[in-house]
Amino acid sequence: MEFERPRGTRDFLFEEMRQRKYAEDILRNVFENYGFGEVQTPLFEDLKLFTTKSGEEIVDQLYNFKDKGDRDLALRPEITAPIARLYLNELQKTSKPIKIYYYGSCFRYERPQKGRFRQFWQFGCELIGAKTPEGEAEIIAMCNNAIEELGITTAEFNINHLGIIRGLFAHFDIDTATQREIMVVIDKGDKELLKESLVGDNPIIKDKPELNEVLFKLMDMVGDSSIIADIRELVAPYEETQEALEEFEELVKTLESFQVFNYKLNLGVARGLDYYTGIVFEVYVEGLGAQKQVCGGGTYSLVKLFGGEDVVSTGFALGFDRLMNAIEELNGKPELEPIVSTYVSAISDSTRHEAFNIAQTLRKAAIPTEVDLSRKKFKKILAYANKIDVKYTVLVGERDLEDGKVTVKDMLSREQELVDIDNVVEYIKDKLYN
RNA sequence: GCCGGGGUAGGGUAGGCGGUCAUCCUACGGGACUGUGGAUCCUGUGACUCGGGUUCAAAUCUCGGCCCCGGCCCCA
Structure with a gap:
């Protein structure tokens, strides 16, 4: 065989393509049922769009190149930044909220493994200009709805509000570099490492044992809406956390009105990056190996980061390939009727x-x-x-x-x-x- | 970038202490067979991932590359 597929890419044959298309149709129907409209952005963008969002370090994890006009371009590694760009270019004066969804492939230069490829597909949405708990609740409800419709019954929603921990950082006057360091550790979800980093012999924050203590207890808080009371008790002395906590509580209440019950509050969900301002959530499906996260999302001020006015948006991206894995894992390969009769x-x-x-x-x-x-x-x-x-x-x-x-x-x-x-x-x- | 397991016809496989024409299933082509054998039988095409090394001799041993699978790191 002369030519092989580039590493980390796949050919989809008839059967698999029909299954993917079937899932794609289900997702489209759900998103449109909530009033979202589909858009499509280019497969490549200015490299700067992505480095501005995620930092220079990501360059070695993406496909970038110079075109014949000496422009620095990159194949998109995700679609959130292109959507923010599209909003700035085309939609700033459109009445809010704006409901956008997209489906398309992204590219990352990474080591392939189960559920991770160099070309992969994301199905996602953005709700722009509705920073209310109900906006966030609807987004989560739609996400939940979409995953259910695909027949995935074992998905686990984990929701957090970053305002709480940010409030603590503000109260104790922690600089951004240190904040980031802490967030990285939290995001790993490794209890032992976290313990070591907060209350061990050589903690990241040296002179604030009170903060370390509170953080450590906070990260342990995972559960249903009843843990709100525990959180309140823990952070009551820190005024800067109160607004976020109220929002969080309101979100939980609103989720129930949106008929979402299938979630956990998890103060350990971090989603590292600075531009997240409010809630964040991740969805896991067990049994998918190391790449069990099928969805990530939250509320952020991305437009501001790109130089626009401060418009808040909430969104998420579903890892389409991982969803397909989950469907197969749970239900096996569905028998498809032949088309030709x-x-x-x-x-x-x-x-x-x-x-x-x-x-x-x-x-x-x-x-x-x-x-x-x-x-x-x-x-x-x-x-x-x-x-x-x-x-x-x-x-x-x-x-x-x-x-x-x-x-x-x-x-x-x-x-x-x-x-x-x-x-x-x-x-x-x-x-x-x- | 790191660790482990792999790579034999289009698909799935056997062989693996070096030594006859590399096994079988399936798929594909032809035939037995001119409008009713969706069967059966016969037959044909077709492969040792690539490159170096050891050897009289390598699919087999060895080193390296490429790719696949799983994991680490990372995860926007």
């Missing part, structure tokens, strides 16, 4: 053109039809029809044609009938739909 073939050379005619007539009547294109000998016709799993085979032969008839064979019952050539469509339609 009818096979038309001439038995003799002289009737070939009549066979084409019949095939076209069937197709125009919306009966998916295949017609013999390889001049198969008779004995191969039925073998082929059987293999492509059609329900009916129309045999066009000289003898029958003399009486204006063709033979229609029911492949399942193996019975066959002579049918007037003008009645073939009706005959098959009748059998297919009745």
Whole structure:
């Protein structure tokens, strides 16, 4: 074999493509059901768009290149930044809130493993200009709804409000570098490491044992809405946390009104980056190996970061490939009905053109039809029809044609009938739909 | 970037202490077979991931690359 696929990429064949398309349709329906409209942005953007959002370090994790005009470009590693750019370019004066969704592939230069590829697909949305708990609740509700519709029953929603921890940092006057360092540790979700970093022998923050103590207790808070009371008790002395806490509580209340019950509050969800301002959430599905996170989202001020006015948006991105993994893991590969139901073939050379005619007539009547294109000998016709799993085979032969008839064979019952050539469509339609 | 396991016809595989024409299934082509054997039988095409090394001799041992699978790191 001369050429191989580039590393970390995949070819999707007929069956898999149909399954992906099926899932894609479900997601589109859900998103549109909530009033979101689809947009599409370019596969590549200015490199700067992504480095501004995520820092210079990401350059070695993405596909970037110079074009012939010496522009620094990059294949998009995610679609949130392009959406913010699109908003700035086209939608600033549109009435809020704006509801956008997208589906497309992204590219990252990373080591492939289960659920991680160099070209992968994201399905996501942005709700721009509705910074209310109900905006956030609707986003989470839609996400939950979408995952349910796909038949994934084991998804686990983890929600946090970063305002609480940010409030603590503000109260204790912690600089951004240190904040970031702490957030990274929290994000890892490693209890031992966290303990070591906060209350161990050599903590990241040295002179604030009170803060360390509070942080450590806070990170342990995972559970249903009842933990709000515990959080309140813990952070009551720190005024800077109160507004966020109220928002968080309001979100929880609103979630229930949006009929979402399937979630955990988890103060350990960090999603490191600075531009997240409010709630953040992640969705996990166990059994997907190391890459079990199928969705990440939150509320952020990305537009401001790109130089626009401060418009808050809430959004999430579903890892489409991981969702497909989850579906297969849970339900196996779904059996898909063959699309083509009818096979038309001439038995003799002289009737070939009549066979084409019949095939076209069937197709125009919306009966998916295949017609013999390889001049198969008779004995191969039925073998082929059987293999492509059609329900009916129309045999066009000289003898029958003399009486204006063709033979229609029911492949399942193996019975066959002579049918007037003008009645073939009706005959098959009748059998297919009745 | 790091660690482990892999790579044999289109797909799935056997062989693996070096040594006959590299096994079997399936798929594909042809035939037995001119309108009813969707079967069966016969037959054909088709592969040792690439490169170096050891050796009289390498699919087999060895080193390196590439790719796949899983994990670490990272995860916007």
